[in-house]
Amino acid sequence: RKEVEQDPGPFNVPEGATVAFNCTYSNSASQSFFWYRQDCRKEPKLLMSVYSSGNEDGRFTAQLNRASQYISLLIRDSKLSDSATYLCAAFNTGNQFYFGTGTSLTVIP
Amino acid sequence: EAGVAQSPRYKIIEKRQSVAFWCNPISGHATLYWYQQILGQGPKLLIQFQNNGVVDDSQLPKDRFSAERLKGVDSTLKIQPAKLEDSAVYLCASSSLWTAVEQFFGPGTRLTVL
Numbered sequence: 001r002k003e004v005e006q007d008p009g010p011f012n013v014p015e016g017a018t019v020a021f022n023c024t025y026s027n028s029a030s031q032s033f034f035w036y037r038q039d040c041r042k043e044p045k046l047l048m049s050v051y052s053s054g055n056e057d058g059r060f061t062a063q064l065n066r067a068s069q070y071i072s073l074l075i076r077d078s079k080l081s082d083s084a085t086y087l088c089a090a091f092n093t094g095n096q097f098y099f100g101t102g103t104s105l106t107v108i109p
Numbered sequence: 110e111a112g113v114a115q116s117p118r119y120k121i122i123e124k125r126q127s128v129a130f131w132c133n134p135i136s137g138h139a140t141l142y143w144y145q146q147i148l149g150q151g152p153k154l155l156i157q158f159q160n161n162g163v164v165d166d167s168q169l170p171k172d173r174f175s176a177e178r179l180k181g182v183d184s185t186l187k188i189q190p191a192k193l194e195d196s197a198v199y200l201c202a203s204s205s206l207w208t209a210v211e212q213f214f215g216p217g218t219r220l221t222v223l
Binding site for chain 1: 200
């Protein structure tokens, strides 16, 4: 079983829509979680960290559910510029960092 | 502040040839990571250094891949000999602490093995 699993999508949504991505992790000892954004042919860049019960940054909300071992990313009022691949990542007690396969989002005018 | 530097940006080789990639992390970052990202997949950690010591290399195919960070600053990743399935983007990242803080990625080296 993979350490981190995501639905690869693609998600195609109209501008202004709300979209949510989920990511599950297999290691219950995982300590920290992150969402990265990766544009086509570019390197990943940190979007948000998710350390405890979740956090919000403008239109983006990340949540952690330790009981069910998943994290989520909610994007409200989608913009064309939100089109990208969203990668979730988990850091476990073995100092190992695992990325999911990424979820592709296209926001349509 | 300068970001993570990698070179070359692109490399095309034939199978069974050797290739080396170079990474210079952000100044002062003790932790350095090498990832392999195959098209359509997420980055896969190959090796993680803390200063010049290896923290994790469990997913590094050691029969053909090697990496070093001799002075605890820049690093090289080598593939010898290359196979077709090694075609991927090789990403280098660095972070200031080894306990789960933001990783900063370089632009990557896109390797094509023919």
